[in-house]
Amino acid sequence: MKSFNPVTAAALPDKLPDSELAALAAAGNARAFEAIMRRHNRLLFRTARSILRSDAETEDAVQDAYLNAWRALGTFRDDAKLSTWLVRIVLNEALKRVRRRASNVVMFDSGAPLEEAQPEPVMEADDDQQPEIAASRAEMRRLMEARIDELPELFRTVFMLRAVEEMSVEEVSAALNIPEATVRTRFFRARAQLRESLSRDMDFALEDAFSFDGARCDRIVAGVLAAISRDGHNPPLS
Numbered sequence: 392m393k394s395f396n397p398v399t400a401a402a403l404p405d406k407l408p409d410s411e412l413a414a415l416a417a418a419g420n421a422r423a424f425e426a427i428m429r430r431h432n433r434l435l436f437r438t439a440r441s442i443l444r445s446d447a448e449t450e451d452a453v454q455d456a457y458l459n460a461w462r463a464l465g466t467f468r469d470d471a472k473l474s475t476w477l478v479r480i481v482l483n484e485a486l487k488r489v490r491r492r493a494s495n496v497v498m499f500d501s502g503a504p505l506e507e508a509q510p511e512p513v514m515e516a517d518d519d520q521q522p523e524i525a526a527s528r529a530e531m532r533r534l535m536e537a538r539i540d541e542l543p544e545l546f547r548t549v550f551m552l553r554a555v556e557e558m559s560v561e562e563v564s565a566a567l568n569i570p571e572a573t574v575r576t577r578f579f580r581a582r583a584q585l586r587e588s589l590s591r592d593m594d595f596a597l598e599d600a601f602s603f604d605g606a607r608c609d610r611i612v613a614g615v616l617a618a619i620s621r622d623g624h625n626p627p628l629s
Contacts, residue, residue: 409473417464428457431474434556435481441551442485444540452488456481478552478566538588542581549574550581 407415407426415423435456440449460480467476539547539555552558552566553574560578564571 410469413464413467413469413473416461417467424461427473427477431477434474435477437551437555438478438548439481439485441539441548442482442489442544448488449485452484453481456484459484472562472565475562475566479568482548482567534589534592538585538592541588542584546577546581546584549577550585553578554582 407423409427409430412423412427412430416427432453435453436449439452439456440446443449443452456477460477463480467473539550542550548567549563552563553560558566560571560574563574567574
């Protein structure tokens with residue numbers, strides 16, 4: 392059994408390729424495995440999140456996936472991409488958790504067709520420091536995350552890997568073990584569904600834009616009445 396060796400913690404070059412980090416970690420190098428985790432944490436979190444739709448459960452799944460990867464590092468072959476290998480492990484862990492919840496899950500290697508059922512705006516650096524801009528971007532992110540969560544599961548994971556993680560069609564195909572044509576189809580349908588749902592959100596937002604109900608209405612009425620009172624004007628007789 393491989394031992395976790397924290398003694399071999401000499402600084403590793405920042406740009407060591409995944410294959411070399413994997414070889415070092417397979418030999419028990421703790422720093423190398425830490426570098427692997429930090430390099431791929433976001434990818435694995437987003438992948439598992441696309442299945443589980445729960446931040447807390449996703450964190451647990453990613454941790455368990457890393458433990459599984461640590462135990463299996465001796466089987467990794469450097470002719471494959473480490474990121475693809477890790478994605479498969481975290482997908483299996485996430486799907487295992489879904490099965491435990493007795494949900495209906497369609498496995499990714501089936502390639503079966505699913506029944507039919509954007510990026511945040513670029514801001515200037517200085518604008519990011521304004522509280523209202525930061526709050527607006529946070530709300531935009533929450534809305535986007537909510538709409539991605541509503542996608543069908545197979546579309547959701549493909550979209551997460553292609554659009555959010557910017558993996559290539561070939562990489563997603565290898566990670567999910569589905570044909571490249573299936574990746575393209577699911578990604579196209581996911582984007583279409585997102586556009587439709589976000590368009591509805593925009594329509595509702597426009598209906599409420601510049602609303603004069605509530606506090607704004609009260610403030611304007613109060614201001615006018617105060618001005619009338621100061622000027623001593625009486626309202627016209629009807």
